Amino acid sequence: xxxxxxxxxxxxxxxxxxxxxxxxxxxxxxxxxxxxxxxxxxxxxxxxxxxxxxxxxxxxxxxxxxxxxxxxxxxxxxxxxxxxxxxxxxxxxxxxxxxxxxxxxxxxxxxxxxxxxxxxxxxxxxxxxxxxxxxxxxxxxxxxxxxxxxxxxxxxxxxxxxxxxxxxxxxxxxxxxxxxxxxxxxxxxxxxxxxxxxxxxxxxxxxxxxxxxxxxxxxxxxxxxxxxxxxxxxxxxxxxxxxxxxxxxxxxxxxxxxxxxxxxxxxxxxxxxxxxxxxxxxxxxxxxxxxxxxxxxxxxxxxxxxxxxxxxxxxxxxxxxxxxxxxxxxxxxxxxxxxxxxxxxxxxxxxxxxxxxxxxxxxxxxxxxxxxxxxxxxxxxxxxxxxxxxxxxxxxxxxxxxxxxxxxxxxxxxxxxxxxxxx
Numbered sequence: 001x002x003x004x005x006x007x008x009x010x011x012x013x014x015x016x017x018x019x020x021x022x023x024x025x026x027x028x029x030x031x032x033x034x035x036x037x038x039x040x041x042x043x044x045x046x047x048x049x050x051x052x053x054x055x056x057x058x059x060x061x062x063x064x065x066x067x068x069x070x071x072x073x074x075x076x077x078x079x080x081x082x083x084x085x086x087x088x089x090x091x092x093x094x095x096x097x098x099x100x101x102x103x104x105x106x107x108x109x110x111x112x113x114x115x116x117x118x119x120x121x122x123x124x125x126x127x128x129x130x131x132x133x134x135x136x137x138x139x140x141x142x143x144x145x146x147x148x149x150x151x152x153x154x155x156x157x158x159x160x161x162x163x164x165x166x167x168x169x170x171x172x173x174x175x176x177x178x179x180x181x182x183x184x185x186x187x188x189x190x191x192x193x194x195x196x197x198x199x200x201x202x203x204x205x206x207x208x209x210x211x212x213x214x215x216x217x218x219x220x221x222x223x224x225x226x227x228x229x230x231x232x233x234x235x236x237x238x239x240x241x242x243x244x245x246x247x248x249x250x251x252x253x254x255x256x257x258x259x260x261x262x263x264x265x266x267x268x269x270x271x272x273x274x275x276x277x278x279x280x281x282x283x284x285x286x287x288x289x290x291x292x293x294x295x296x297x298x299x300x301x302x303x304x305x306x307x308x309x310x311x312x313x314x315x316x317x318x319x320x321x322x323x324x325x326x327x328x329x330x331x332x333x334x335x336x337x338x339x340x341x342x343x344x345x346x347x348x349x350x351x352x353x354x355x356x357x358x359x360x361x362x363x364x365x366x367x368x369x370x371x372x373x374x375x376x377x378x379x380x381x382x383x384x385x386x387x388x389x390x391x392x393x394x395x396x397x398x399x400x401x402x403x404x405x406x407x408x409x410x411x412x413x414x415x416x417x418x419x420x421x422x423x
Contacts, residue, residue: 147169196255263338371418
């Protein structure tokens with residue numbers, strides 16, 4: 001969020017730049033507007049060109065179209081006149097300019113609040129061939145394409161006599177990432193790069209492997225974490241994700257925001273992630289129509305944290321089990337099924353839980369008792385609840401809803417634990 005460095009609440013936090021190159025230039029071009037010769041010349045100098053023989057703006061390779069969401073409703077009859085221009089990373093001068101501006105921006109943030117630290121960068125749908133979008137009358141809406149869609153090859157169109165520093169756009173993109181990684185190490189030697197493709201293999205790994213870029217020369221361009229934005233289980237089940245040594249299950253996450261009311265799918269994806277030692281997170285927004293984490297149902301908040309908490313708890317992989325037939329996940333520190341989701345917080349060791357059916361139950365870890373049960377607000381802060389015993393039965397090493405306590409189904413709670421007295 002821009003301006004967080006101006007608030008004391010940012011002390012001790014880390015910030016991540018999302019698609020940081022977009023901060024370095026005016027990327028939106030609207031064909032209905034008139035622009036100065038200076039502005040047009042700058043775009044033509046630093047942005048990817050799809051047809052050097054065409055006049056502005058028809059010569060600029062199109063990225064994201066701002067009308068794209070409306071196209072889902074009205075079909076492919078939108079004018080698509082406003083779009084995001086993409087930088088031409090086949091030019092080293094563009095890479096140098098971009099990296100310099102990103103580092104300057106990061107230093108400006110930390111300069112205002114040294115306790116607010118730079119953590120790295122992330123990219124949404126980071127296809128190495130470029131975040132370009134093309135239009136076809138056969139498609140309902142624009143689709144992500146490569147420059148080959150216009151030029152017939154993985155390269156920008158050039159004017160006669162114009163020279164490029166890198167033969168393909170993919171190589172240029174990776175050269176940019178390498179240069180950026182080297183530069184941000186001065187800000188934080190352990191800065192992380194996070195990539196969030198739709199499908200890990202198809203939209204990221206395949207381009208790297210097929211191009212022969214999984215070599216030490218391009219190691220700095222490779223992500224520390226690859227997240228799959230798709231609701232597909234492919235992030236865990238497609239073995240091709242791990243070809244070429246680009247990533248492994250411990251550096252993969254499910255990040256789909258499309259499972260808000262498909263809880264069975266959420267159980268499957270997070271269960272697969274947890275069992276494999278992968279992670280669970282949101283990228284961009286917590287479910288399509290929810291503007292705040294406050295709007296996300298408790299079951300979803302706990303479920304989406306579960307795989308990450310399992311890793312932070314160092315729960316042995318051998319003890320993590322996902323049952324596809326039952327669509328249930330279980331370990332000594334967490335459980336998720338159609339009746340209940342619960343997980344152990346890695347720092348407080350409290351059990352966060354949500355009953356989703358009357359027969360749901362929470363298993364109390366061996367050697368522990370429940371000291372008290374706390375009701376949780378929409379950001380999982382505790383609030384006073386005088387009589388939790390009216391809703392829950394705690395016995396036999398489990399927490400269950402009482403017959404008259406079904407009104408708490410779907411709500412979030414935390415069980416504070418205490419050690420059992422020694423015999």
